Amino acid sequence: MKLELTRVVQGGYRLGVLKEIGRATHLSLEVPGCLLYTRCGTVPHLTHDTLHTLSNLPSITQLTLSTVVEHQEVLEEYKDGFKKFAGLHDTALYCSLHDPVTQSPAGYVTNKTVSVWGSGGRIELTVGRFMALQKALRPDLYQSMADGETWQGDASSRKRIRKSVDRTLAHLDECLLIHQQTAELQGAEVLGVVEGGDSLEERVRSAKETAKRPVGGFCLDGFQTGSMEGSLRTQLIGAVAGELPEDKPRLLQGVGRPDEVVACVEAGVDLFESFFPFQVTERGCALTFDLDLSPDPERAVLELGEEKDEAWESEQSGDVQLEDQAETITPFEMDLKDTKYRDDFTPLVEGCGCYCCTNHQRAYLHHLLVTNELLAGVLLMLHNMAQYNAFFRALRGALAGDQLEPFKKRVLRSKRVA
Amino acid sequence: MAAPVDSASDAVASQTNMPSLKTLSAVSPLTLRIIAECPVTKARACDLALPHSIVNTPVFMPVGTQGTLKGITADQLEDLGCKICLGNTYHLGMRPGPALIEKANGLHGFMNWKKNLLTDSGGFQMVSLVELSEVTEEGVKFKSPYDGNEILLTPEKSIEIQNSLGSDIMMQLDDVVSSTVTGPRVEEAMHRSIRWLDRCIASNQNPEKQNLFAIIQGGLSTDLRKTCLDEMTKRDVPGFAIGGLSGGEEKDDFWRMVTLSTDHLPRHKPRYLMGVGYAVDLVVCVALGCDMFDCVFPTRTARFGSALVPWGSLQVKHKQYAKDFQPIDPDCKCPTCKRHSRAYLHALFKNDTAAMHHVTIHNISYQLTLMLSVRQSIINGQFPDFVKTFMKKMFPSSDKYPSWAVDALASVNITLDQH
Numbered sequence: 001m002k003l004e005l006t007r008v009v010q011g012g013y014r015l016g017v018l019k020e021i022g023r024a025t026h027l028s029l030e031v032p033g034c035l036l037y038t039r040c041g042t043v044p045h046l047t048h049d050t051l052h053t054l055s056n057l058p059s060i061t062q063l064t065l066s067t068v069v070e071h072q073e074v075l076e077e078y079k080d081g082f083k084k085f086a087g088l089h090d091t092a093l094y095c096s097l098h099d100p101v102t103q104s105p106a107g108y109v110t111n112k113t114v115s116v117w118g119s120g121g122r123i124e125l126t127v128g129r130f131m132a133l134q135k136a137l138r139p140d141l142y143q144s145m146a147d148g149e150t151w152q153g154d155a156s157s158r159k160r161i162r163k164s165v166d167r168t169l170a171h172l173d174e175c176l177l178i179h180q181q182t183a184e185l186q187g188a189e190v191l192g193v194v195e196g197g198d199s200l201e202e203r204v205r206s207a208k209e210t211a212k213r214p215v216g217g218f219c220l221d222g223f224q225t226g227s228m229e230g231s232l233r234t235q236l237i238g239a240v241a242g243e244l245p246e247d248k249p250r251l252l253q254g255v256g257r258p259d260e261v262v263a264c265v266e267a268g269v270d271l272f273e274s275f276f277p278f279q280v281t282e283r284g285c286a287l288t289f290d291l292d293l294s295p296d297p298e299r300a301v302l303e304l305g306e307e308k309d310e311a312w313e314s315e316q317s318g319d320v321q322l323e324d325q326a327e328t329i330t331p332f333e334m335d336l337k338d339t340k341y342r343d344d345f346t347p348l349v350e351g352c353g354c355y356c357c358t359n360h361q362r363a364y365l366h367h368l369l370v371t372n373e374l375l376a377g378v379l380l381m382l383h384n385m386a387q388y389n390a391f392f393r394a395l396r397g398a399l400a401g402d403q404l405e406p407f408k409k410r411v412l413r414s415k416r417v418a
Numbered sequence: 419m420a421a422p423v424d425s426a427s428d429a430v431a432s433q434t435n436m437p438s439l440k441t442l443s444a445v446s447p448l449t450l451r452i453i454a455e456c457p458v459t460k461a462r463a464c465d466l467a468l469p470h471s472i473v474n475t476p477v478f479m480p481v482g483t484q485g486t487l488k489g490i491t492a493d494q495l496e497d498l499g500c501k502i503c504l505g506n507t508y509h510l511g512m513r514p515g516p517a518l519i520e521k522a523n524g525l526h527g528f529m530n531w532k533k534n535l536l537t538d539s540g541g542f543q544m545v546s547l548v549e550l551s552e553v554t555e556e557g558v559k560f561k562s563p564y565d566g567n568e569i570l571l572t573p574e575k576s577i578e579i580q581n582s583l584g585s586d587i588m589m590q591l592d593d594v595v596s597s598t599v600t601g602p603r604v605e606e607a608m609h610r611s612i613r614w615l616d617r618c619i620a621s622n623q624n625p626e627k628q629n630l631f632a633i634i635q636g637g638l639s640t641d642l643r644k645t646c647l648d649e650m651t652k653r654d655v656p657g658f659a660i661g662g663l664s665g666g667e668e669k670d671d672f673w674r675m676v677t678l679s680t681d682h683l684p685r686h687k688p689r690y691l692m693g694v695g696y697a698v699d700l701v702v703c704v705a706l707g708c709d710m711f712d713c714v715f716p717t718r719t720a721r722f723g724s725a726l727v728p729w730g731s732l733q734v735k736h737k738q739y740a741k742d743f744q745p746i747d748p749d750c751k752c753p754t755c756k757r758h759s760r761a762y763l764h765a766l767f768k769n770d771t772a773a774m775h776h777v778t779i780h781n782i783s784y785q786l787t788l789m790l791s792v793r794q795s796i797i798n799g800q801f802p803d804f805v806k807t808f809m810k811k812m813f814p815s816s817d818k819y820p821s822w823a824v825d826a827l828a829s830v831n832i833t834l835d836q837h
């Protein structure tokens with residue numbers, strides 16, 4: 001795996017291309033960028049045909065261990081790896097431990113095990129079982145087993161944080177050892193997990209130690225939305241990034257909000273999970289970015305007026321409790337269940353090229369949502385993924401053209417970047 | 419041409435309605451071209467030209483109750499070869515309402531469906547879904563389950579809503595009684611359905627682009643069915659449906675009512691058997707001379723993980739398929755079977771709704787493909803052989819053949835093989 005950076009701002013963002021992803025040597029992914037979020041290898045609500053109405057899909061598909069752990073025996077018997085088992089398209093496969101959308105209960109980590117929750121309940125994983133799963137799944141890259149509870153509840157004492165860093169390093173060493181001895185995983189990359197909670201000292205130690213190991217890249221864990229203030233997060237990520245080698249990618253777990261994404265890109269993050277469009281879909285909302293960055297003074301004046309309504313209103317509603325953030329409608333989306341869309345015969349977003357916007361109108365989506373029809377999830381998922389991918393594309397364009405500040409002002413609107 | 423209207427025999431039908439019937443026939447937006455007729459049975463293959471495309475019959479019509487087909491996009495449905503699907507007037511009339519759909523250029527525009535649509539009258543749902551419904555000569559009175567208001571669905575109102583929906587085929591409002599009810603209520607409902615048909619015909623605002631089908635009633639009584647057939651076929655409607663069946667009656671009664679109806683329906687008009695969709699029922703009723711079918715079963719059962727296959731059904735969620743790496747049906751050409759195994763679908767059912775969409779697509783494909791094979795065999799003059807092979811695949815041995823199907827097929831000269 002090669003990370004070719006075309007632009008690096010010291011202590012700041014990186015722009016480039018991740019090439020030869022694991023064994024999928026013909027694939028590449030532009031960074032900053034996002035992965036393709038799936039559950040059990042399927043983008044929520046979508047079949048192969050509907051998914052592929054989208055162009056420029058991220059070339060790395062994310063699979064979370066929690067959605068496949070109970071099928072270990074099946075996959076071992078199948079022998080040809082998860083990509084083929086799931087009928088996936090030509091994509092690189094990344095396997096993470098937890099599902100970023102579902103919060104797992106804390107308090108089940110031991111020195112030798114972590115737990116994941118499948119549909120049938122808790123399953124305890126040792127490094128041995130974790131690696132047996134990877135062997136059956138045959139991903140192109142995967143995160144090493146990690147103790148990532150420190151951001152939850154009472155688990156955040158200094159002593160507990162130190163322990164999580166130690167355990168995670170020990171798991172990594174054990175994973176790497178088995179990895180090297182496993183023929184099925186040759187050519188795959190291991191991402192080392194950086195822990196350390198909200199402790200600068202432990203974050204730096206975790207980063208330094210992980211960077212010494214033969215990993216293909218890094219997972220930054222414990223920065224999930226809701227875990228800490230945005231300013232602390234970017235400060236810690238900045239410190240961690242300073243300890244990591246420049247030529248390896250950094251994937252941030254659990255952060256998907258566009259304003260938080262931009263802030264973390266500025267702190268040196270390359271890759272994000274794309275669970276955010278799914279969360280927006282599940283609350284019956286549609287992402288509405290204004291991504292046209294071409295300078296048009298007339299339009300700009302118009303928009304100053306427009307900015308007032310939706311975006312400002314949600315800003316005024318005051319401080320949102322951190323833990324509620326995942327359920328809260330962000331300023332980047334419209335709530336299609338609102339009766340004002342009942343007879344609105346315009347597309348979700350004018351000019352959006354997704355299947356939903358080229359074929360359907362807001363009134364139809366409103367109808368599907370109020371009647372609880374399954375097609376609502378399909379159409380919203382397509383639109384929200386299209387918008388989210390376009391957001392990353394526009395962000396890269398802005399970085400390439402030195403337009404980050406205008407981009408933030410326009411796309412993030414009134415939202416103060418944390 | 420149907421026989422001229424004999425108004426003397428139909429005292430109830432208002433005289434003023436009659437002239438409009440005459441003018442209708444010239445502009446009926448439907449033509450039926452018979453491509454082939456089975457020399458042995460009553461089966462036929464036709465091209466039914468409707469405003470939004472030609473429909474090859476025999477045809478199965480999937481049901482998209484609320485202006486959407488259960489998680490399947492309009493493009494996916496079209497790619498499966500579907501040329502006509504259903505919308506439910508009762509549901510759509512409630513939400514989002516006819517005025518809004520009219521503004522969206524009808525149901526076609528609202529759901530962006532480019533092929534044909536058939537809408538029911540709304541009466542059936544009212545009687546089956548709403549407890550507090552009362553039928554009078556005026557119409558069906560019921561309480562809205564959404565706001566509790568009392569609503570009266572008259573034949574005129576039903577057609578008004580269906581005119582707003584803009585469907586290619588509209589159904590008359592009929593007086594529905596359960597097929598297990600007997601006695602004078604059945605006769606009353608039959609006569610009332612004839613009167614309501616005339617009111618529906620008179621109130622159709624778009625006879626040049628929307629076809630109105632009559633619905634033959636009469637319960638399980640040969641005499642009542644016959645009377646209804648005699649009366650309704652006097653009206654020059656573009657097509658006929660056989661109604662009041664598939665509601666829990668004995669299958670022996672069911673097929674006899676079907677075959678009686680097709681014996682008396684005009685050859686040059688389409689025959690729609692309502693609410694029938696099990697594979698065996700489809701094949702037998704094609705043999706009895708029906709052209710069109712609809713049923714929620716294939717799509718509803720898909721959401722519970724039940725996939726339709728030539729040997730019956732396959733419960734994807736059952737444990738026995740967890741390690742089964744074959745497609746649902748190795749011979750099936752649908753997008754699901756081309757890409758996914760039983761084992762993967764089994765795993766996916768625990769994680770995401772897309773699992774249901776995969777089986778829904780497979781089941782619609784199964785129904786459409788079955789009808790396509792039926793049609794081809796009729797055109798090739800091999801329909802009786804097709805029926806025999808189909809039954810052999812569907813049942814493990816000939817002693818498992820349902821007796822009603824054996825009798826029904828025998829009535830049209832097909833004797834099933836013993837095996």
Ligand SMILES: [Zn+2]
Nearest residue numbers: 352354357383
């Ligand atoms: Zn869109």
